[in-house]
Amino acid sequence: MKAILVDDEQLPLLHLQKVLERDIAGIEVIGTYSDPLMALEMVKNLKPNVVFLDINMPGISGLEIGEQLQAYDSPPEIVFVTGYDKYAVEAFELCALDYIMKPVQLNRLQKTIERLRKRLKSDHEVNVEPKPLITIKCFNHLQFQYQDQEPRVIKWRTAKARELFIYLLHHRNRMIDKDTLIELLWPECDLSKGVTQLYTTIYLIRQTLKQHGLEGITITKGNLENGYKLSVDSVQIDVEEWENHASQLSPPSLHNAQVYERILEMYHGDYLGEHEYLWAEYERERLRRLWLQLAKNLSNFYFEQEMIHAAVKVNLLMQSLHPLMDDSYFQLMRLYAMTGNHAAVEEQYDLLASRWEQELDSPVHPDITAWYVAWKRS
Incomplete structure (x- = not known):
C-alpha cells in the first residue's frame, strides 16, 4: 500500500512518516511534500493508494487539494490530518476516508489504516477491469513476472520457438503473413518444408505457454491460414508501460524531477538487448534514444x-x-570541475579515451579534448 504525505510543517510530516514506517505493516511512504502543488503533480504520476493531507497550509488549503485529487481519473483515498476539528464536515463532504487530529496517535492511525485496507479490498472486488496478473519484461532479455513473484526466464523447446514468440509479441495484435515468418526464420527451406517448420514451432509455443499458465497470451490463425497473430489479455508489457509513463512527462522541474528519476530507473537495459535480433534493432535504437533524451534533459536541468549530486547520479546511470x-563523460568532467575534484575529471577523460580507442578505434571528440586541455591549463 503506497502513501504520500503532505504538510507544510516539517516536524508533523516527519513524525507521521516515522509512525507509518516504523509501526504500521504494509505501508510504503513513496513521497513526503511540504509544497501542496508539487504533491498534486506527484500524485498524478506516482498513483499512491492514499494521501495523508494537512488542511491548514499557506496559499491553498488541504480541502482544495482534496477536491482537485477527487477529480483525477483514479483518485487516491484521502485522509485529512489537522490540528483543528472545525473542518470535519467539509472533509467528509469530499468523501474523505478519515479525519485525524494532530498530534497523530498510533492507536487512532491503526484504525484509519484498517478502514483503508477494507476500502481498497472492496474497490478491488468490484473493479470490473482486473489487475494484470502477468508482466512480460522485454528490457535487456525476455522474462515473465507473475503477480507478487520474482521475474523468471522460460525455457523454450528451441531457439526458433523463442524467436518466433518474441517476433509475434513485438508485432502483437497484428496478423503476420506466414511467408514473412518463414523467410525470417527458415530462409534456407523451400515453401513446403518452411510451412511444416512454422506449424510445428507454433505448436511448441502454444504448449510452452500452456505449461507455464500463460493463458492470457494467445496465438490465432488468420483467415485462409494466411498468418498468425499474438494477442494479450490481462498482461502488461514493461516496455509499453515505460513508454506510456515517459510520454506524459513535461519538461524537467523541481516538481517532477523525482518522477524523471523513477522512469529512468525503470529502463533496465536495451529492448531485447541480450537477444540481438536484427529485426528488433530499429525499436531498440528508438527506445534507447528516447531514454537518453530524457536522461540528458534531466541532467541539463540539474546542471x-x-x-551537483543529483546531476552526477543521472550521468553515472x-x-x-x-x-x-560521450555526453555523460563530458558532463561528469564539467561537474567534477565545478567541485574542484581534479582527479575525477582526469579519470573521466582517461576512461572515455580508453573506451573509444578500444571499442571504436577513434579518438575523443575534438570539442571535449579542447575543453579538457583548457581546463588543465587553468
Whole structure:
C-alpha cells in the first residue's frame, strides 16, 4: 500500500512518516511534500493508494487539494490530518476516508489504516477491469513476472520457438503473413518444408505457454491460414508501460524531477538487448534514444540548477547503460570541475579515451579534448 504525505510543517510530516514506517505493516511512504502543488503533480504520476493531507497550509488549503485529487481519473483515498476539528464536515463532504487530529496517535492511525485496507479490498472486488496478473519484461532479455513473484526466464523447446514468440509479441495484435515468418526464420527451406517448420514451432509455443499458465497470451490463425497473430489479455508489457509513463512527462522541474528519476530507473537495459535480433534493432535504437533524451534533459536541468549530486547520479546511470556515449563523460568532467575534484575529471577523460580507442578505434571528440586541455591549463 503506497502513501504520500503532505504538510507544510516539517516536524508533523516527519513524525507521521516515522509512525507509518516504523509501526504500521504494509505501508510504503513513496513521497513526503511540504509544497501542496508539487504533491498534486506527484500524485498524478506516482498513483499512491492514499494521501495523508494537512488542511491548514499557506496559499491553498488541504480541502482544495482534496477536491482537485477527487477529480483525477483514479483518485487516491484521502485522509485529512489537522490540528483543528472545525473542518470535519467539509472533509467528509469530499468523501474523505478519515479525519485525524494532530498530534497523530498510533492507536487512532491503526484504525484509519484498517478502514483503508477494507476500502481498497472492496474497490478491488468490484473493479470490473482486473489487475494484470502477468508482466512480460522485454528490457535487456525476455522474462515473465507473475503477480507478487520474482521475474523468471522460460525455457523454450528451441531457439526458433523463442524467436518466433518474441517476433509475434513485438508485432502483437497484428496478423503476420506466414511467408514473412518463414523467410525470417527458415530462409534456407523451400515453401513446403518452411510451412511444416512454422506449424510445428507454433505448436511448441502454444504448449510452452500452456505449461507455464500463460493463458492470457494467445496465438490465432488468420483467415485462409494466411498468418498468425499474438494477442494479450490481462498482461502488461514493461516496455509499453515505460513508454506510456515517459510520454506524459513535461519538461524537467523541481516538481517532477523525482518522477524523471523513477522512469529512468525503470529502463533496465536495451529492448531485447541480450537477444540481438536484427529485426528488433530499429525499436531498440528508438527506445534507447528516447531514454537518453530524457536522461540528458534531466541532467541539463540539474546542471543549470547547480544540483551537483543529483546531476552526477543521472550521468553515472547514463554511463553504466551506454558506456560509449560521450555526453555523460563530458558532463561528469564539467561537474567534477565545478567541485574542484581534479582527479575525477582526469579519470573521466582517461576512461572515455580508453573506451573509444578500444571499442571504436577513434579518438575523443575534438570539442571535449579542447575543453579538457583548457581546463588543465587553468
